[in-house]
Amino acid sequence: MKKIIISMVAAITMCSAATADTIKIGVVGPFSGPFALQGKNFKAGIDAYIATHGAGKIGDNDIEIVYRDVPQADPAQSKALAQELVVKEGVQYLAGFYFTPDAMAVTPLLEQANVPLVVMNAATSAIITKSPLIIRTSFTTWQTSAPMAKVAKERGISKVITVVSDYGPGVDAENAFKTTFGAEGGTVVESIRMPLATNDFSPIMQRVKDSGAEAVFAFLPSGPTTLGFVKAYNENGLKQAGVQFLAPGDLTQESDLPALGDPAVGILTTFHYAVSHDSAENKAFVQAASKAIGNPAELSFPSVGAYDGMHVIYKMIEATGGTQDAQKAVDAVKGLAWESPRGPVQIDAQTRHITQNIYLREVAKHEDGTFYNKEIKTFEKQGDPGLAAVK
Amino acid sequence: MTAVNEIPLATSAPTGHGHLKRDLIGLAIISLFAVLGYLVFPNNLALLTRIIAILLLVLSLDLVTGYCGVATLGHAALFGSGAYAAGIAAVHFGITEPITMVVIGAAAGAVAGLLSGAIILRGHGLSQLVLSIAIIHLFHEAANKASTYTGGSDGLSGIAPDAVFGLFQFDLWGRTAYIFGIVLLLVVFMLLRQLVQSPFGMLCRGIKEDPVRISAMGASVRGTLLKMYTISGAVAGVGGALTAISTQVVGLDSLSFTMSAEALVMLVLGGTGSLYGAFIGTFVFMFFEDFVSAANPFHWLTLVGALLIAVVLCAPRGIYGTVVERLPSLWRRRS
Amino acid sequence: MQTVFSIAIDALAYGMVLFVISIGLSVTMGLMRVVNLAHGAFAMIGGYIASYAVRDLGLAYGFAVLLAVFATIIIAIPVERLLYRRIYGAPELTQVLMTIGITFCVIGIANYVFGPTLKTIPLPEHLRGPIDLGFRSIAAHKLFAIGCGAAVALGLWYLIERTSFGVKLRASVDNASMAAALGVRTQVVYAASFAIAVGLAAFGGVVGAELLPIEPYYALRYMVTFLVVVSVGGAGSIPGALLACLLLGGIDTTGRYLMPEYGEFFFYLAVIVIVSFFPRGLLGKAN
């Protein structure tokens, strides 16, 4: 039964693709709701790529993007919309996905639908293992957190306290740091997991102070809580006491920096992309993406994941000549290497995850009073250490 | 007194037979819409199935809010419990037979209903709302903590239900899931029509209007409401299980305050205290949301807000309730 | 011991911030009997106005606060006349539907006008930075918030218990038709108390912005917190709201210090216990 259906799907979709000269790409992301900013960045990255690469045409084929909105992590809705994109809109590629559960929900569809999935953000290592048709062009929390442990060690810090929000990515960040820091010979004196809905971080800072750690490694979802956390770190005298603030770059995403302001200066983060990255590719990208998003201050990391995701999709379309063959498309980009706005990157042929440079950055202030993430060190060609932790 | 005589006895006595006839008409209308949905939106079946699952939640909410007068902003606790129970049974215990999963979902929903009912019924009015809010947050946190079983915030994935009766595989178009959902809905609807017309249903309506009178008649108000809460939990649990089966994944959002509040909004939108109101509210809200968010995903919230305000101003008893009120002659004839 | 003091100070500050933001809701819910879920929306409007005034107009902080309060009231007046008047005395569910609708609209408009990013309200120099209390340091703006909370509590208490307006308000609440028969213009009294509630919301939104930052989803994000705090205290009771804020602030802060991973459990379990034993809130009056 199952096989019949699969072959039916393949037959129908293949003949429709052969005659159609418009190739549809379905993008699922948070375009409204509290995370609308990240969805906007998806769109900006995609628009920027299309604008700079042939204005919506690959050879004879037109490219059309179909957006679907999942405002907050809602896997059931995500799956229903992805299903609709495949059967109703006839998309040949699925892309986007800000939240891990939304991406996870879609993975069982891919093989049956003969559609590759390009994850443009969702950062849990395990996603990629759920189907051979998934490619990720963003990062994983393990990938961006682990180098921070090396930084801590290099700077002579031996006792660290980890403070993370109590949900999947937070726990990932905690594990990544703990594992790596332990391997480097450091000690994590205490690990605190706090509820996502925490408004007042003073009691947490008190714990940090009491722990006697030399540095605090933190992970919170980007957005309002970050602001309170960074403020509490300053106001409770941890900065003066010399407790170093370490975090993956989600915490100091560029769109939050104006609000974070002076208190954030000096925070060390490790991440795959800074809007300020100094390269010709990035200059061109920032210019195009700023134009697409309207307000350049809203530009943040999901845009680059989306931009490179489009690059991969374009390569897949070129390789398949517009016919729908998910496996062939994915195979075509395994090992693909190119110069991204974030630096040199490559799709790992084994894992299908992106191998990239991870940068150590420090929040700094421009002369004109604006803030940016200043890259001060590069960890080259980092894979995803988190995959080892996936059973 | 004279007015009394003027109203003729033309209002024919409701008979058991008449009720059955009306139920069959309702059933026929729902089936008709189900077939229409299948034919008109053959490519939106996944979304329609999702609407059915939410509708089961709203129907379940109507049982306690519409028929018993209990205000709650935490009803997703019952729905989510059903979804997680069915999902955990499939992923961790290998129970992938869909009908068994529905039964497990219903049972878990009933237990969650009993539990949250026991707490919520301690309050009245505003305090009821607050207790229900506290409960949904506790359920949500508990599911987040028990990530070994629930997958935490990453969601519980890997649910792979068997074919229904070993024959009908859950397919990409969502046809099996849709028909499965419709059948569940029809069965639940039939049972609920029975329930609300039964002596027990009458007792519940009595409690909604005057609990003191009910206890003076010797019936236990708390006991009756707890029973209704448990039944309501089973219905919500069926909805949850349907989500788990049709989407093969369960997320923390199914245990969220947002989902509870949306269910309440849908119910009040359609009109409380009648099963048809729940239907109309759910469909109007879900379609409006889907339509507006597809047309302009960036600003649909404003329009949904405007819709809610318009309903309060123009149809204070909900869409169905107000239509029924404005068409009294028609209503008399039908009842 | 020092830790205990330290936690107590944090708890006090957090509780007072909650109080300043929530007390307006206590007025609408307790005195006007409206379950006003749009309370946070008005607080957010106040926050946006203050942010705009300080950052873009360059006004002094004090002026910005005043501007935020009055501008929010002016925005709220037509909303009260056109929408709220229709739901006075309506069933709770209707009020919930209407005020959620208003909240959605405000969020959508804020998102459109101000964008989705966080907006800060820069503090004046003397409210920035920590103040040394001897055994620890505390942010100056937290002390400021504590002071504001105390001032609001005293001011409201005086207004409601000691002025003729307060008498009229209480009379209108207890028996609107009787008050009207005695010559109280109840519509005016309602409008005025609604204005006060909204003004307090805006004030709270500005003062509390350091802890609850202003962004479009502010109105939904903290809605539940406000509702819970007011109900636990007893709607309409100012001392009740104060007590509830300090108590819940204390439980929340202590819980997050001792066992942060179970922080939510502490808070909501406390709510269930309190509401189970005091269905009308800690100091709520019987209807």
Place this chain on the structure above:
Amino acid sequence: MSADFVFEVDNLEKNFGGLAVTRNVTLAMRPGDRVALIGPNGAGKTTFVNLVTGHLKPDSGKVRLGGNDVTHFKPTQRVHHGLVRSFQVTRLFLDMTPEEHIALAILQRSGKSGRMAGNYISHPGMLFEVDELLSTLGLTAMRHMKVREIAYGQQRLLEIALAMALRPKVLLLDEPAAGVPQSDTGRIEEALSKLPGDLAVLMIEHDMDLVFRFAKRVIVLAAGEIIFDGSPTDVTRDPRVREAYLGSYGHDRNVA
């Protein structure tokens, strides 16, 4: 104590704070008794009713129904033992019909109100009993109207019908004629006269005309104590009763 008493109250005491609101109240009724309980405002009649129905817990003393001690029973259990009350202000379900009211009460009596299937109409004998009760009280014409649409006097009748449908052994009638226009009191009295002969009725009432026509025995409560228990003819002559009533009126007048 004696087996033929259907309802007994022994030395019932209740204090609120330091205030004694029910003091050493003792009374007993046989099947068929028609007793009126009267007393000036503040005499403690409401408290007494609440103690008997179980909504308040007595500090000491006992309540018995048909010889069983029900002092620690919940209100609903007392109903099951045959103690039924009516309310001073009608408490009815405004959106339900008189027929549904009676049917619900009958179902409740026969322990079938928890049934989740079927319709009350299909229960054997149900419609017959409903018809009988409604016609006894003259409510047949409005059996399918919503209660909110019928006149207050008829709502009072329905209140009595509801109590009768529960087939009580002891009936507490709380001012059955309160709020009914003068023209309709006759119908209430008529309904009362049709109450079953073996039912013990305790009526709390202010309207002395009604008391004299209805009751064979009058109990006077003042300041929480029974100060008179005897025939209606003797009650107006009793000096303590005169003092309790007129004394309080005199006091009122002084204040005014």
